[in-house]
Amino acid sequence: MTENCIFCKIAAGEIPSAVLFEDEDFRVILDVGPAAKGHMLVLPKQHFANLYEMPDELAGKAFILAKKMARKMKKALNCDGINVLQNNGEAAGQTVFHFHIHLIPRYRNDMLKIGWKPGELTQSDKAELLKKFEEE
Numbered sequence: 510m511t512e513n514c515i516f517c518k519i520a521a522g523e524i525p526s527a528v529l530f531e532d533e534d535f536r537v538i539l540d541v542g543p544a545a546k547g548h549m550l551v552l553p554k555q556h557f558a559n560l561y562e563m564p565d566e567l568a569g570k571a572f573i574l575a576k577k578m579a580r581k582m583k584k585a586l587n588c589d590g591i592n593v594l595q596n597n598g599e600a601a602g603q604t605v606f607h608f609h610i611h612l613i614p615r616y617r618n619d620m621l622k623i624g625w626k627p628g629e630l631t632q633s634d635k636a637e638l639l640k641k642f643e644e645e
């Protein structure tokens with residue numbers, strides 16, 4: 510447990526939360542500031558700040574659990590769609606620096622805005638990016 514991490518405390522049950530699922534590695538809880546009714550968070554019990562820090566096996570388990578919860582969400586809420594979001598770093602909108610996956614139920618015409626204005630993949634950007642990733 511990392512001191513002063515709210516999600517460590519929630520995952521350990523030290524701070525109360527609405528728990529939808531729990532196993533030895535994870536807790537799935539309702540978000541207290543939901544984008545939509547039923548917005549949930551998949552939290553590992555161990556502290557990792559973001560996706561890059563997660564061990565492969567635990568990262569794999571987290572996304573498999575997100576899939577399982579998405580199926581449950583679809584059935585329980587009869588939603589039309591689900592956004593699966595995972596923010597890494599302040600620039601990407603992360604506000605709690607303990608890895609988590611968001612699942613947000615969506616309904617046709619729900620007016621929720623999660624998105625971006627599409628840009629353009631130029632030939633030079635494409636060449637530059639292909640080269641950068643080749644170098645990795």
Ligand code: 5GP
Nearest residue numbers: 515526538539540541542596602603604605
């Ligand atoms: P992030 O912006 O880091 O991807 O998402 C953090 C999420 O955690 C937000 O959606 C926020 O509403 C939620 N959150 C922050 N503090 C608490 C809390 O104490 N309990 C619960 N259940 N959710 C929290």
Ligand code: ZN
Nearest residue numbers: 514517556607
């Ligand atoms: Zn933590």
